Amino acid sequence: MTSTAVGTDILLEARNLKVHFPIKRGIVLDRTVGYVYAVDGVGLRIRRGETYGLVGESGCGKSTLGRALLRLEPLTDGEVHFDGTDLSGLKGGKLRQQRRHMQMVFQDPLGSLDPRQTVEQLLLEGMRAHGLTKGRDVRARLVELMEQVGLPRAALTKYPHEFSGGQRQRVGIARALSVEPQLLIADEPVSALDVSVQAQVINLMEDLQEDLGLTYLVIAHDLAVVRHISDRIGVMYLGAIVEEADADSLYEVPLHPYTRALMSAVPIPDPTVEDTREQILLAGDLPSPADPPSGCRFHTRCPWRQPTRCDDERPELRVPDVAAVATGAGDARPHRVACHWAEEIFRGEITPKRVTATDTVALETDGLGPVAEHPSPPEADEDVPPVHGG
Amino acid sequence: MTTATTSTTQPGRRSGREPLLAVEDLRVTFGSRTSRTVTAVDGVSFDVAPGETVGLVGESGCGKSVTSLAVMGLLPARGAQVAGSVRFDGEELLTLSPQRMAEKRGAEMAMIFQDPLSSLNPVVPIGVQVTEVLERHRGMKGGAARKRATYLLERVGIPDPTRRLSDYAHQLSGGMRQRALIAMALACEPRLLIADEPTTALDVTIQAQILALLNELVSESGTALVMITHDLGVVAGLCSTVNVLYAGRVVERADRHPLFATPRHPYTGGLLASIPRLDEERGRRLVPVPGSVADNIPWEEGCAFAPRCPNAGDRCEAETPALVPDRGVRDPRLLRCHYPLAGDRTEEDA
Numbered sequence A: 001m002t003s004t005a006v007g008t009d010i011l012l013e014a015r016n017l018k019v020h021f022p023i024k025r026g027i028v029l030d031r032t033v034g035y036v037y038a039v040d041g042v043g044l045r046i047r048r049g050e051t052y053g054l055v056g057e058s059g060c061g062k063s064t065l066g067r068a069l070l071r072l073e074p075l076t077d078g079e080v081h082f083d084g085t086d087l088s089g090l091k092g093g094k095l096r097q098q099r100r101h102m103q104m105v106f107q108d109p110l111g112s113l114d115p116r117q118t119v120e121q122l123l124l125e126g127m128r129a130h131g132l133t134k135g136r137d138v139r140a141r142l143v144e145l146m147e148q149v150g151l152p153r154a155a156l157t158k159y160p161h162e163f164s165g166g167q168r169q170r171v172g173i174a175r176a177l178s179v180e181p182q183l184l185i186a187d188e189p190v191s192a193l194d195v196s197v198q199a200q201v202i203n204l205m206e207d208l209q210e211d212l213g214l215t216y217l218v219i220a221h222d223l224a225v226v227r228h229i230s231d232r233i234g235v236m237y238l239g240a241i242v243e244e245a246d247a248d249s250l251y252e253v254p255l256h257p258y259t260r261a262l263m264s265a266v267p268i269p270d271p272t273v274e275d276t277r278e279q280i281l282l283a284g285d286l287p288s289p290a291d292p293p294s295g296c297r298f299h300t301r302c303p304w305r306q307p308t309r310c311d312d313e314r315p316e317l318r319v320p321d322v323a324a325v326a327t328g329a330g331d332a333r334p335h336r337v338a339c340h341w342a343e344e345i346f347r348g349e350i351t352p353k354r355v356t357a358t359d360t361v362a363l364e365t366d367g368l369g370p371v372a373e374h375p376s377p378p379e380a381d382e383d384v385p386p387v388h389g390g
Numbered sequence B: 001m002t003t004a005t006t007s008t009t010q011p012g013r014r015s016g017r018e019p020l021l022a023v024e025d026l027r028v029t030f031g032s033r034t035s036r037t038v039t040a041v042d043g044v045s046f047d048v049a050p051g052e053t054v055g056l057v058g059e060s061g062c063g064k065s066v067t068s069l070a071v072m073g074l075l076p077a078r079g080a081q082v083a084g085s086v087r088f089d090g091e092e093l094l095t096l097s098p099q100r101m102a103e104k105r106g107a108e109m110a111m112i113f114q115d116p117l118s119s120l121n122p123v124v125p126i127g128v129q130v131t132e133v134l135e136r137h138r139g140m141k142g143g144a145a146r147k148r149a150t151y152l153l154e155r156v157g158i159p160d161p162t163r164r165l166s167d168y169a170h171q172l173s174g175g176m177r178q179r180a181l182i183a184m185a186l187a188c189e190p191r192l193l194i195a196d197e198p199t200t201a202l203d204v205t206i207q208a209q210i211l212a213l214l215n216e217l218v219s220e221s222g223t224a225l226v227m228i229t230h231d232l233g234v235v236a237g238l239c240s241t242v243n244v245l246y247a248g249r250v251v252e253r254a255d256r257h258p259l260f261a262t263p264r265h266p267y268t269g270g271l272l273a274s275i276p277r278l279d280e281e282r283g284r285r286l287v288p289v290p291g292s293v294a295d296n297i298p299w300e301e302g303c304a305f306a307p308r309c310p311n312a313g314d315r316c317e318a319e320t321p322a323l324v325p326d327r328g329v330r331d332p333r334l335l336r337c338h339y340p341l342a343g344d345r346t347e348e349d350a
Helices: A061-069 A090-100 A119-129 A140-146 A154-158 A165-177 A195-212 A223-229 A249-251 A257-265 A269-277 A342-346 B064-072 B100-106 B126-138 B142-155 B174-184 B204-221 B232-239 B256-261 B266-275
Strands: A010-025 A031-047 A051-055 A077-082 A100-106 A183-187 A214-221 A231-239 A240-246 B023-030 B037-048 B053-057 B080-086 B108-113 B192-196 B224-229 B243-246 B250-256
Touching: A010 A061, A010 A195, A031 A061, A031 A214, A031 A231, A031 B064, A051 A061, A051 A223, A051 B126, A061 A183, A061 A214, A061 B142, A077 B037, A090 A100, A090 A165, A090 B108, A100 B266, A119 A140, A119 B192, A140 A154, A140 A165, A140 A195, A165 A183, A165 A195, A195 A223, A223 A249, A223 A257, A223 B100, A231 A249, A231 A257, A240 A257, A240 B256, A240 B266, A269 B232, A269 B256, B037 B053, B037 B243, B037 B250, B053 B064, B053 B232, B064 B108, B064 B192, B064 B224, B108 B174, B126 B174, B142 B174, B142 B232, B174 B204, B192 B204, B192 B232, B192 B243, B192 B250, B204 B224, B204 B232, B224 B232, B243 B256, B243 B266, B250 B266
Parallel strands: A051 A214, A051 A231, A100 A183, A183 A214, B053 B224, B053 B243, B108 B192, B192 B224
Antiparallel strands: A010 A031, A010 A077, A231 A240, B023 B037, B023 B080, B243 B250
């Protein structure tokens, strides 16, 4: 959001984080027959005061990663450091104390708020648990929270079902703020809301960050929203970050084929742009995270896949040899990409394979031409207003 | 440019193209006479011509889905009162017997729903669900029906269609399910397809695949498509004519290019200003539409949007605005607003 307040010190760092969920079979023996590799080797650093956006499609592991950072999921491997403390070894009371500093805002505010508690009760619950109600003017604090999230004082005595979706998300944010955290992890904070209301919540989050000096990790599938609010963005695919860069650099010089495809798939609310938007259609669906492809996990869908390396060698997240992006010298943070051929693709030395709307099967008849660009509707060439009547 | 004499012509009605679907003054009310009634759709009219894509855009509760259900005759006979007129190829659908309507549904007009998992039968293989349509409407049997079903799955981009015929809905991914649903809808080559938020539940790369597929269908087979969505990005790329709905009424209708270039209704403008665009400079402060639909006033008392409207003036809560041709813009457009946003037409133009 505002990069001015961003310091250089790291508030949250994850190193080689892995979360594997066992797949169990059998009733008596309870054998483990495999693992879902939800998060499989993620490293990220979030600076104090910045907004880090984590973007990816469903099943890429972004929500699991967010929960793992709070130790809400058991870590299979790796470390999480928050403000200098290693969370991975903490247990019980010590972990709870740390969690006060890192709070979560969920996608579905109705599902994450207790329907039988009034707003006042659900705010106080967290404050009490962290001893924030002793010797303080609790009432004043509650009123302050309501003001901060833009709700009337009267909202304190209401129940979650009495609010609209946007107001409920404000309650969810107030609940997170009630324990005075430093870091907010927001998992799809606006995707359940109507478009006209989304902006209210996005603006509120921006204001709160400025006023309270909060650090955000925003997890979302909507690239436009993530780009709007984030300083730095990590793109996830099948349990790993495939590209990481500052928000503008990622948009201007996307280097990973998946990032390119993802960006080209986002519809822009502007017909003139839409008519000429070049789209990279991907073949097929996301492979199962229980049986991820060998080598580069994107190689099964990648239009730039090469005969060598892609299938058998897993690419590291690295700073590419591309002059247009930051290398990490000085204060600027590097643009990193996990692709063997990022430089060649950037220079246009490797060309993508075209995928059609009905692809993954080759059709002989039908006369379906390849969909090279975004196909325009039949009357798209009529720039002039249609002639009516006579 | 064009002679402004016929400015009452509705946008979207191209000369020489008769509408396939003509919805006029559609009104849907829920609740009985004794209890409090809710008017979900409040006098909506629009046309769709063959090969044309018409968008119905709005947020939850604006009546866009109820409109489509009413057109398809899928609203419950008890509880929902449907008035107005829905003509399909000249024939009035609202007075049609349920049997005749069932013959049309699936054969001449079909619908795709938002959530493919709950629209597919979980205990019947996909293949059977596709062949069922063919048996019911085309009298196809056995091998012929299976062959056609295989072709259809292949047509919508399902890999290995022969094997997929025996799969159940839960064995398919979200994108594949939506493709299977589209295959069912296309089974009898319907002339009208209604897609109700067909990509909302899907990931953006899968959404791109499905939209490209729908676009191809419209341009190749001349299917008339009604696209119901809340996503202005989807509308911008797909629809020729766009109807913006608010609280059960059309508040603005225009062709897509002029609508996005010069939105006239403050609600349309508000929607566009409130969403971040991927291709814009970062750092812009979003302009939200204040309040929520809960703040609406009834249309009978004025403009339902007035309490949320930044442009609202004295007339808005006193006089109900009518949907009338908009003289403030160069394109043919219908607008329901007393105090619209700036248009692109100057005094000299008029």
